[in-house]
Amino acid sequence: MISFKVATGLALGYALTMSAAFAGELVINSDQSDPAPKKAMETLLEGFKTAHPEVTVKWNNFDHEGYKSAIRNFLTADAPDVVAWYSGNRMAPFVKAGLFEDVTDLWTENKLDDQLKSAVKSMEIDGKKWGIPYSYYQWGIYYRKDIFAEQGITPPKNWAELVAACEKLKAAGMTPFAIGTKALWPTGGWFDYLNLRVNGYEFHMDLTAGKVPYTDPKVKAVFEKWAELVKPGYFLENHAAIDWQDAIPQFVQGKAPMYLMGNFAVAAMKDGGLKEEQIGFLQFPEITAGIPMAEDAPTESFHIPSGAKNKEDARKFLAYLATPEAQTKMNEVLGQLPVNNQSAKSNDPFLKAGFDMLANAYALAQFYDRDAPAEMAKVGMEGFQQFMVKPDNVDAILERLEKARGRIYK
Amino acid sequence: MGSTVSARSGFWKRNQQRLAPWLFLAPGMIMFAIYVIIPIFQSIWISFYDWDGLGPKTWIGLGNYVELLDDEAFYTSLKNNILWLVLYLLAVPAGLAVALFLNQTVTGIRLYKSLFFFPFVISQVVVGLIFTWFYAPDFGLLSALIKTLTGQSIAILADERYVTLGIIAAGLWPQIAYCMILYLTGLNNINPEQVEAARMDGARGWSLLWNIILPQLGPATFIAIVVTVIGALRSFDLVSIMTDGGPYGSSRVLSFYMYEQALSEYGYRMGYGAAIAVVLFMIMMVFITLFIVRMLMRERHA
Numbered sequence: 001m002i003s004f005k006v007a008t009g010l011a012l013g014y015a016l017t018m019s020a021a022f023a024g025e026l027v028i029n030s031d032q033s034d035p036a037p038k039k040a041m042e043t044l045l046e047g048f049k050t051a052h053p054e055v056t057v058k059w060n061n062f063d064h065e066g067y068k069s070a071i072r073n074f075l076t077a078d079a080p081d082v083v084a085w086y087s088g089n090r091m092a093p094f095v096k097a098g099l100f101e102d103v104t105d106l107w108t109e110n111k112l113d114d115q116l117k118s119a120v121k122s123m124e125i126d127g128k129k130w131g132i133p134y135s136y137y138q139w140g141i142y143y144r145k146d147i148f149a150e151q152g153i154t155p156p157k158n159w160a161e162l163v164a165a166c167e168k169l170k171a172a173g174m175t176p177f178a179i180g181t182k183a184l185w186p187t188g189g190w191f192d193y194l195n196l197r198v199n200g201y202e203f204h205m206d207l208t209a210g211k212v213p214y215t216d217p218k219v220k221a222v223f224e225k226w227a228e229l230v231k232p233g234y235f236l237e238n239h240a241a242i243d244w245q246d247a248i249p250q251f252v253q254g255k256a257p258m259y260l261m262g263n264f265a266v267a268a269m270k271d272g273g274l275k276e277e278q279i280g281f282l283q284f285p286e287i288t289a290g291i292p293m294a295e296d297a298p299t300e301s302f303h304i305p306s307g308a309k310n311k312e313d314a315r316k317f318l319a320y321l322a323t324p325e326a327q328t329k330m331n332e333v334l335g336q337l338p339v340n341n342q343s344a345k346s347n348d349p350f351l352k353a354g355f356d357m358l359a360n361a362y363a364l365a366q367f368y369d370r371d372a373p374a375e376m377a378k379v380g381m382e383g384f385q386q387f388m389v390k391p392d393n394v395d396a397i398l399e400r401l402e403k404a405r406g407r408i409y410k
Numbered sequence: 411m412g413s414t415v416s417a418r419s420g421f422w423k424r425n426q427q428r429l430a431p432w433l434f435l436a437p438g439m440i441m442f443a444i445y446v447i448i449p450i451f452q453s454i455w456i457s458f459y460d461w462d463g464l465g466p467k468t469w470i471g472l473g474n475y476v477e478l479l480d481d482e483a484f485y486t487s488l489k490n491n492i493l494w495l496v497l498y499l500l501a502v503p504a505g506l507a508v509a510l511f512l513n514q515t516v517t518g519i520r521l522y523k524s525l526f527f528f529p530f531v532i533s534q535v536v537v538g539l540i541f542t543w544f545y546a547p548d549f550g551l552l553s554a555l556i557k558t559l560t561g562q563s564i565a566i567l568a569d570e571r572y573v574t575l576g577i578i579a580a581g582l583w584p585q586i587a588y589c590m591i592l593y594l595t596g597l598n599n600i601n602p603e604q605v606e607a608a609r610m611d612g613a614r615g616w617s618l619l620w621n622i623i624l625p626q627l628g629p630a631t632f633i634a635i636v637v638t639v640i641g642a643l644r645s646f647d648l649v650s651i652m653t654d655g656g657p658y659g660s661s662r663v664l665s666f667y668m669y670e671q672a673l674s675e676y677g678y679r680m681g682y683g684a685a686i687a688v689v690l691f692m693i694m695m696v697f698i699t700l701f702i703v704r705m706l707m708r709e710r711h712a
Contacts, residue, residue: 068675072463093678097464182656238547240657241568369676378676386658389568400482407477 026313029060029074030084030302031067036267040334044134047329048320055313075099079307081314087122087133087299088366089208089373094303095125101304104129106315112322115340118358119299122366131303132318134327136364137263137336138354139189139296144257145280147174155282159197159225162285166234169257176234178256179388180242187384188368188377189260192296194222197287201294201363208371210409214401223387223394225287230391240389248272260284262298266350267335281353292362298370299339379404450691457684463672467681474685483659484686487667490574491643491693494663497578498585498642502634505589506627510619512590513597523594530587538651541580542567567653570660577648577661585641589634596630597623632704639697643690664690 032041038061045057060080062070071083075094085091094100107113107129113120119133148155148165151172156162166176181187195204199218206212207219229235236247236256245268250256252272259265269279283293302321304314320326327338332346337355345355358364369377383397422429457474459467478484512523529537544552547565557563566576600623608622624631646665649655655662655670662670664686670676672683 065675069673072678076464093462093464097462099464182654184656238563238565238568241545241547241565374676375679378670382656382658385656389570389657 024054024310024313025056025058026082026310026317027058027060027080028082028084028302028317029062029067029071029080031062031064032084033061033064033067036334040330043333044321044326044330047326048317051320052313052316055316057317075305075307079305079309081304081308081310082317083303083305085131085301085303086366086370087119087131087301088370090366090370091130091301091303092125092373095130099306100130101306101308101311101314102128103131103304103315103318106132106318106322110319110322115324115342116322117341118297118364119301119339122299122364122370123301131301132322133299133301133339134321135331135334135336136297136299136339136358138358139193139260139262139298139367140284140354140357141282142251142259142261142265142269143280143282144251144254144274144278146278147254147257148280155280156285158285158289159287163228166229166232170232170234174254175236175250175256176258177229177236178247178251178259179235179239180244180247181239181385181388182241182243182246184378184381184385185367185369186244186261187381187388189262189296190226190388191222191380191384192365192368193260193284194226194287195219196294196296196365197284197291198222198225199288200291201365204294204365205371208365208368208376210373210376210405214398214405219398220394223391223398226387227391227394230388235388240385262296263336263350263354276349279350281350283357293360294363294365295358295361296367297337297358297361297364298367299364300336373408376404376408379408453684453687453691456680457682457688459681461680462678463680464678470681474682477682478685478689483662483667486660487662487664487686490661490663491645491690493574494578494581494642494645495639497575498581498638498645499635501582501585501589501638502631504582504586505591505634506593506631508586508590509593509597513594527587527591529584530591532584534584534647535651537580537584538648541576541583541648542652545576567661568657570657573653573657573661577645577652580652581641581645581648585638588637592630592634592637593627596627600626636701640694643694643697664693 028045030041032038041059041061045059048055048057067084071085074080075083076099079099085094091100107116112132116123116133119136120129123129123131123133143155147169151168153165153168154161156165169176179186179190192204195207198221203212203218207214207216212219236242236250239247244261244265247256247259248265248268249272251259251269252274266279270276283295286293302318304311304318308314322340324338324340324342324344327340328343331338331343335348335351337346337351337358346352365371368380372380380401383401387394387397456467458469458471460470460473461467508526512519512526516522544550545566547553547563547568553563553565564572566572604622604626605618608618613622644665645663646669649661649663649666650669653661655666668683668686668690671679671686677683
């Protein structure tokens with residue numbers, strides 16, 4: 001009997017520490033499990049502590065992959081005060097289910113529409129804003145400067161030059177592009193850029209919003225361009241068996257000297273032993289002349305769950321997160337670009353290049369799996385992967401995507 | 411007070427014989443109801459809805475099942491499940507062969523037995539990772555071997571023709587060990603007198619195995635088939651670890667497809683996932699019924 005009492009006591013105590021929402025305590029759940037994001041988060045929290053010493057922060061850091069399913073549980077069961085999530089269509093289910101708090105007031109109070117201009121669209125659903133973006137990064141083609149110089153290739157500016165460069169590299173015994181599609185999403189980057197360059201931003205947004213059929217000739221045209229790279233074998237063979245990190249060694253060893261990736265790949269390339277001057281960055285070249293260049297730039301953000309217990313401090317935290325100082329400091333550690341346009345510029349050559357590119361961009365897309373609803377993204381990227389293995393099946397693939405579109409967007 | 415006690419004890423005394431078994435069964439039955447029976451009906455119920463797990467449910471009747479009938483990915487998964495069922499059963503004869511081979515008295519046989527049993531002890535996740543490396547293009551042992559033999563490199567896990575076979579091969583490794591252990595225990599219980607008698611009558615080799623040994627291994631075979639069939643139907647971890655269903659969904663099995671639709675990053679279609687689960691349950695039900703009928707018949711004969 002006594003032992004039973006002790007056991008319940010322990011269980012009760014455990015339950016209490018788990019819910020852990022004491023007055024003045026701010027509970028933050030996020031998924032900064034990789035070293036750089038983790039350190040950036042610590043920097044942010046330190047800064048917040050100095051600015052608001054009256055608030056004690058309790059930070060629960062989750063594993064990156066596990067977080068994606070965990071968030072659904074804790075948002076409904078025991079909501080923290082602030083959560084990390086993604087903007088665009090990835091937050092739509094939570095917004096529609098009423099699990100995120102409308103923070104439009106924070107934006108108007110702090111005049112953020114101006115300062116966070118580039119991310120306004122991606123944080124908006126139904127004319128309201130649902131979070132504060134703090135960081136984004138560019139996508140583009142990273143290439144081996146030394147190998148390009150050796151082969152006498154100048155960074156391609158348009159499609160013909162890109163194909164010519166590929167031909168030259170292939171003839172020299174290399175595979176032009178590194179890629180690993182096991183996790184599917186790297187294929188999304190390719191589709192995004194080809195579609196943005198062939199058909200432009202508006203069409204891409206209409207497509208990911210489900211307004212255009214995948215069997216449209218314009219979509220077909222994207223795959224025809226893609227086939228010009230797939231059919232001659234310009235992508236790593238066996239890419240379906242490997243993850244994006246597994247393709248990095250091929251890039252480092254010079255077997256595949258180009259890589260369409262997000263800026264986070266640079267750290268992995270440097271870890272692999274490349275020096276900064278060996279890596280170059282180039283904007284994805286023009287395909288259809290005259291179409292304004294839009295870019296992929298996924299944005300990261302924090303949100304307040306509608307079930308939060310300490311919304312007052314959560315608002316303080318989000319307001320702090322929006323300031324140029326906080327974003328400068330955090331992104332310095334993170335190696336990404338601050339969203340606030342009054343932040344200090346970075347000295348990192350890749351970030352500089354990315355900043356210049358994005359500042360002049362016609363518009364920013366979030367990424368295929370954030371612009372399209374999750375279900376469509378899954379079917380779509382699976383189709384892209386299949387296309388990259390079997391380019392001749394393009395019609396069957398597009399019909400399958402169209403069928404999925406008919407079901408998903410009702 | 412005394413009267414109530416006597417009344418209560420009277421009721422207890424009168425019904426003790428009838429109540430006692432139910433009382434003993436109660437904890438198990440309650441658990442079984444909460445964790446097995448009720449969820450089965452809940453799944454069937456959810457399969458009639460369109461539901462993302464958060465928002466309101468919409469009743470769509472048989473909509474999910476109609477969609478399943480027209481879903482390529484579902485047929486791929488079903489086909490792979492059948493492939494799994496058929497090929498996974500190879501573990502039973504293979505396990506028997508290993509068991510017969512190891513059923514001898516040599517110095518250190520215990521060590522050999524435990525070495526053969528080892529793959530079953532390590533977790534499926536580890537098995538999956540080991541085989542992923544084994545198959546890995548460029549540096550994997552198998553692909554290096556194939557390359558030296560044929561001059562061509564095959565990325566087994568990236569090729570829709572071989573991927574499921576590759577995963578099943580990984581699954582067979584621990585499953586054979588499991589069947590082997592079942593048969594080894596079975597072989598321990600074989601009546602030596604019968605074997606001796608058969609030998610005296612001139613039975614050797616195959617006829618000895620077929621007519622004398624195998625019939626006595628009946629119970630072991632039954633259990634081996636049951637666990638293998640169930641193992642094949644719920645094959646999930648290896649698919650998830652080794653390919654994540656890829657390339658482009660060609661190595662999916664039903665359980666993995668259900669998980670993907672209902673619970674994965676890009677899914678959250680609870681209704682559709684539940685419908686897949688119900689189909690999987692129906693398939694399992696066929697085998698479960700067969701096993702139960704067989705078991706009941708045995709008990710009646712015994």
